[in-house]
Amino acid sequence: MLPTHEELVARLEQAGVLARHWRTAFERVERHRFLPDRISGPDGVTADRSRDPGHWLGLAYADIPIVTQVDDGAENGPGYPTSSASQPTIVADMLRRLDVFPGRRVLEIGTGTGYNAALLSQLLGDAAVTSVEIDADLAETARTRLREAGFGTFVVTGDGTLGCPSRAPFDRVICTAAVQRVPYPWIEQTRSGGRILTPWGNAFHNGVLADLTVGPDATARGRFGGDAAFMWVRAQRVPRRVVEAFVRPEEQAFESTRTELHPYEPIGDFDASFAIGLRMPTVLNRVEFSEDDGQRYTVYLVDPETASWASWRIEPEHRETGHEVRQHGPRELFTELEAAYHWWRERGRPVHARFGLTVSAERQSVWLDDETGLVP
Numbered sequence: 001m002l003p004t005h006e007e008l009v010a011r012l013e014q015a016g017v018l019a020r021h022w023r024t025a026f027e028r029v030e031r032h033r034f035l036p037d038r039i040s041g042p043d044g045v046t047a048d049r050s051r052d053p054g055h056w057l058g059l060a061y062a063d064i065p066i067v068t069q070v071d072d073g074a075e076n077g078p079g080y081p082t083s084s085a086s087q088p089t090i091v092a093d094m095l096r097r098l099d100v101f102p103g104r105r106v107l108e109i110g111t112g113t114g115y116n117a118a119l120l121s122q123l124l125g126d127a128a129v130t131s132v133e134i135d136a137d138l139a140e141t142a143r144t145r146l147r148e149a150g151f152g153t154f155v156v157t158g159d160g161t162l163g164c165p166s167r168a169p170f171d172r173v174i175c176t177a178a179v180q181r182v183p184y185p186w187i188e189q190t191r192s193g194g195r196i197l198t199p200w201g202n203a204f205h206n207g208v209l210a211d212l213t214v215g216p217d218a219t220a221r222g223r224f225g226g227d228a229a230f231m232w233v234r235a236q237r238v239p240r241r242v243v244e245a246f247v248r249p250e251e252q253a254f255e256s257t258r259t260e261l262h263p264y265e266p267i268g269d270f271d272a273s274f275a276i277g278l279r280m281p282t283v284l285n286r287v288e289f290s291e292d293d294g295q296r297y298t299v300y301l302v303d304p305e306t307a308s309w310a311s312w313r314i315e316p317e318h319r320e321t322g323h324e325v326r327q328h329g330p331r332e333l334f335t336e337l338e339a340a341y342h343w344w345r346e347r348g349r350p351v352h353a354r355f356g357l358t359v360s361a362e363r364q365s366v367w368l369d370d371e372t373g374l375v376p
Ligand SMILES: C[S@@+](CC[C@H](N)C(=O)[O-])C[C@H]1O[C@@H](n2cnc3c(N)ncnc32)[C@H](O)[C@@H]1O
Pocket: 082, 083, 084, 085, 086, 109, 110, 111, 112, 113, 114, 115, 116, 117, 132, 133, 134, 135, 138, 158, 159, 160, 161, 176, 177, 230, 231, 232, 233, 234, 235
């Protein structure tokens, strides 16, 4: 193993995310084999493999996600990330949670670089792994890199939300992109007792992991667990640049009120924000800082479906007199947020892992503690 690779494996072990039965796979599969020749770190500094191999390898084995495609591969776009090699800690943690052992068959959605597919192939054997990637170029590159690394993983170019009926049934489904609605084909294609692990969220909050077990009634149930922000599967993306598109206080009528509520908890607390998102899943929240001191900012709430918006202006000197809130449109989004926040507090501030999900052919429902506690 390269020294940087060894350090990464040690780091995953220290973080408690590397299950014992996954260790050999993480030692044998070399992440750098799945990365492009030019990659960037979180600071945006690009490393070129041929010019600065040391820097490039350092990034390849750092515990960071590496963006490998923007704007679905289109040139001159705004630069939105659309594929990446996920952060190794998350990769190891998801594989640990997947609870999969040799002899089981797995469907992965979102091949991306092929790194996660290689790990699965290393543990389970090529024949047990099917990986689906919607982007034809990425799928082809992943196939090549897998082959060069010695794997014959079955990579399908297609929409993974449809599963892969010709290779079903599976014992496990693992999605490495986020969904708002768990696609029912995954449940149909999973054996009774099998598991589905997927990043899950909504426009308000991205997101958590949903860990579901498929029952004999062809319904999947399970709880949420883990902080996992992923890029969305293509057909379930949330709108972008909503503040620019919808908020125009100079020309739109709005109601102005004041509030003592500070965004610290409803927006800043992971569990509060997750719970509020369950009550208002189509509403996006954006925080825009007006000065570098980090103390003056506006929280925007936007519902693209009804073109409603609210702005919540935070200035330290208004702590006593209340922060200004403006609301426009048929939905009073700040009022809804306050109600959802109080609902969460009245239930004893439940952590996200107390919530769960049931997915049947007809619907997806979210509950608190058990299926009788449906979230309205
Ligand atoms: C975070 S990346 C996956 C990381 C990958 N597992 C790895 O090890 O590099 C998410 C991937 O999901 C793909 N994707 C998005 N929507 C999809 C869909 N409906 N079906 C299959 N793949 C999809 C994207 O093109 C992207 O490559």
